[in-house]
Amino acid sequence: MGRIVILGGGVSGHTAASFCRKWTGKQHEVVVITPNSKWNWIPSNIWVGVGRMTTEQVTFELAPIYKKQGIGYIQAKAVSLNPEGNDQGGKPFVTYEFTSPDKAGQIGTLEYDYLINATGPKLNFEATEGLGPDHGHSVSVCTPQHAVHASEELSKVIEKMKAGQRQKILIGTGHSASTCQGAAFEYIFNVEHELRVAGVREMADLTWISNEYYLGDFGIAGLHLRKGGYVTSSKIFAESLFAERGVRWILRAGVYKLEPGKVHYETLDGEKLTEDFDFAMLIPSFSGVGLKAFAKDGSDITDTIFAPNGFLKVDGDYTKKPFEEWKASDWPKTYQNPIYKNLFAVGIAFAPPHAISKPMQSKNGTVISPAPPRTGMPSAMIGKAVARTVTNMLNGKIDQPSGGHSMAEMGAACVASTGAGILSGSAVAMTVFPIVPDYQKYPGVGRSLNYTFGEVGLAGHWIKHILHYLFLYKAKFKPGWFFIPE
Amino acid sequence: MTHQDGEQITPYEPSSGTAIPTNHTVRMRTNFFYQVFRFIVINIKMIIIIWRSH
Ligand SMILES: Cc1cc2nc3c(=O)[nH]c(=O)nc-3n(C[C@H](O)[C@H](O)[C@H](O)COP(=O)(O)OP(=O)(O)OC[C@H]3O[C@@H](n4cnc5c(N)ncnc54)[C@H](O)[C@@H]3O)c2cc1C
Numbered sequence: 001m002g003r004i005v006i007l008g009g010g011v012s013g014h015t016a017a018s019f020c021r022k023w024t025g026k027q028h029e030v031v032v033i034t035p036n037s038k039w040n041w042i043p044s045n046i047w048v049g050v051g052r053m054t055t056e057q058v059t060f061e062l063a064p065i066y067k068k069q070g071i072g073y074i075q076a077k078a079v080s081l082n083p084e085g086n087d088q089g090g091k092p093f094v095t096y097e098f099t100s101p102d103k104a105g106q107i108g109t110l111e112y113d114y115l116i117n118a119t120g121p122k123l124n125f126e127a128t129e130g131l132g133p134d135h136g137h138s139v140s141v142c143t144p145q146h147a148v149h150a151s152e153e154l155s156k157v158i159e160k161m162k163a164g165q166r167q168k169i170l171i172g173t174g175h176s177a178s179t180c181q182g183a184a185f186e187y188i189f190n191v192e193h194e195l196r197v198a199g200v201r202e203m204a205d206l207t208w209i210s211n212e213y214y215l216g217d218f219g220i221a222g223l224h225l226r227k228g229g230y231v232t233s234s235k236i237f238a239e240s241l242f243a244e245r246g247v248r249w250i251l252r253a254g255v256y257k258l259e260p261g262k263v264h265y266e267t268l269d270g271e272k273l274t275e276d277f278d279f280a281m282l283i284p285s286f287s288g289v290g291l292k293a294f295a296k297d298g299s300d301i302t303d304t305i306f307a308p309n310g311f312l313k314v315d316g317d318y319t320k321k322p323f324e325e326w327k328a329s330d331w332p333k334t335y336q337n338p339i340y341k342n343l344f345a346v347g348i349a350f351a352p353p354h355a356i357s358k359p360m361q362s363k364n365g366t367v368i369s370p371a372p373p374r375t376g377m378p379s380a381m382i383g384k385a386v387a388r389t390v391t392n393m394l395n396g397k398i399d400q401p402s403g404g405h406s407m408a409e410m411g412a413a414c415v416a417s418t419g420a421g422i423l424s425g426s427a428v429a430m431t432v433f434p435i436v437p438d439y440q441k442y443p444g445v446g447r448s449l450n451y452t453f454g455e456v457g458l459a460g461h462w463i464k465h466i467l468h469y470l471f472l473y474k475a476k477f478k479p480g481w482f483f484i485p486e
Numbered sequence: 487m488t489h490q491d492g493e494q495i496t497p498y499e500p501s502s503g504t505a506i507p508t509n510h511t512v513r514m515r516t517n518f519f520y521q522v523f524r525f526i527v528i529n530i531k532m533i534i535i536i537w538r539s540h
Pocket of ligand 1: 045289349
């Protein structure tokens with residue numbers, strides 16, 4: 001009997017677990033170790049953050065779902081890996097700390113034949129002084145609980161506006177190297193929409209603050225699309241939406257500190273500026289979740305397996321090189337660790353070889369540009385691809401992963417909500433192909449103009465709304481779940 | 487209205503480079519019948535991307 005252990009039951013880990021279970025015989029075990037008792041459809045947290053949805057609508061209990069599917073489930077957070085076993089021999093194993101109320105704090109270990117690290121990001125609020133809902137002065141929509149708090153704070157601000165007080169709303173990135181601009185983009189336009197619905201739009205000054213070099217960069221070096229007989233950049237596309245909706249923007253800003261009602265940021269010129277706010281939702285920087293790794297003799301090999309940002313090294317080309325030398329082929333294809341062949345990382349947990357957007361540095365040496373995002377669709381597709389590899393290896397069908405799942409070879413469809421409402425809502429529906437631009441294959445714009453498109457409208461909102469139900473249906477393993485693409 | 491690295495730009499100034507959607511474009515974004523048509527088109531485009539990426 002073999003055992004596949006998956007760390008993290010989020011978008012990529014849940015997908016990997018579901019397909020590992022589907023493709024391995026009952027003689028093999030599939031176990032998920034994840035700290036939360038509930039699965040969360042993270043994209044819909046935006047709607048929780050404006051009071052359009054409840055946490056119950058975006059989450060469900062994992063235990064009964066995994067039980068039904070025959071997937072082992074340990075409610076715990078992994079703390080370390082021993083990919084060589086220990087000095088008493090034995091198999092590789094993972095050490096974890098229970099997070100379930102009945103066993104909280106207790107330590108356990110589990111041996112594995114294959115390990116898939118799908119632990120996603122650590123929301124690194126600490127990297128920016130005063131950031132975040134727990135110890136800081138801003139709200140967040142990254143978790144359902146954060147989003148509920150954000151919605152409550154937003155309601156207070158709306159009440160103040162109704163009472164005649166002008167309010168400053170600041171939304172964007174809370175660190176010079178944050179990623180996930182898309183989530184902040186969705187939130188600012190959803191807030192703008194809700195202010196209109198509440199009849200207080202003219203009482204609000206909305207400002208976007210971001211580490212992007214230009215609007216519409218989104219950490220993927222922007223994109224180009226065909227519009228009205230021209231090939232136009234996402235900069236024009238995004239700026240026009242911001243202008244239409246009356247949202248002011250501050251770009252090339254590395255936020256480094258928050259005080260009550262004030263954000264401090266550095267510009268590429270090295271200037272230190274401030275911006276006042278009454279309500280701020282700023283995305284933190286992301287890092288790995290801080291897993292340690294130990295060799296057989298107990299020596300610490302964390303730095304060998306993990307990149308400095310805490311993400312697991314896989315088959316990418318991590319050689320440090322200037323932007324001009326970046327190539328599509330630097331991006332991983334198999335997601336297998338180069339040293340331990342039974343160790344894989346999927347979704348946000350794998351270390352990207354470098355950014356996608358051109359890196360920018362301030363005169364003081366601060367890197368002010370987005371880290372590369374790994375959105376839902378590629379995260380889930382990579383989870384599924386690695387599940388295929390691992391199950392084939394476990395079943396003895398292959399010795400080596402086949403590859404072919406690079407983010408420079410796959411496309412992504414993304415629907416970014418810009419306001420909820422069955423007849424009044426809207427969203428930006430877009431596709432990019434490939435996600436990581438390949439300037440050799442697609443000279444000039446780096447992507448196929450036939451498969452890269454974007455438009456704003458109510459249809460996008462309908463799609464986003466349908467996807468909410470479709471992905472929850474799929475994640476609950478309802479009949480035919482595997483027909484629904486990632 | 488806009489502020490980019492210290493520079494103030496007004497979208498309606500010719501120098502701003504910002505494309506402002508026409509009222510017609512904005513209206514069509516929530517025009518039910520047009521959006522039903524776009525819904526079909528977008529779905530087809532997305533299915534092609536999904537098919538190409540899997
Ligand atoms: C507000 C918001 C809106 C978004 N909207 C969109 C969108 O519209 N479209 C889109 O494509 N993408 C969107 N994204 C991005 C999308 O959510 C991510 O791409 C996706 O969740 C990444 O999947 P993942 O599995 O890598 O990480 P996650 O989904 O975050 O899963 C990681 C899992 O690992 C668990 N974990 C953490 N530490 C440990 C540990 N030590 N041991 C074990 N488990 C651990 C976590 O609890 C979690 O369950 C959004 C993100 C945010 C924050």
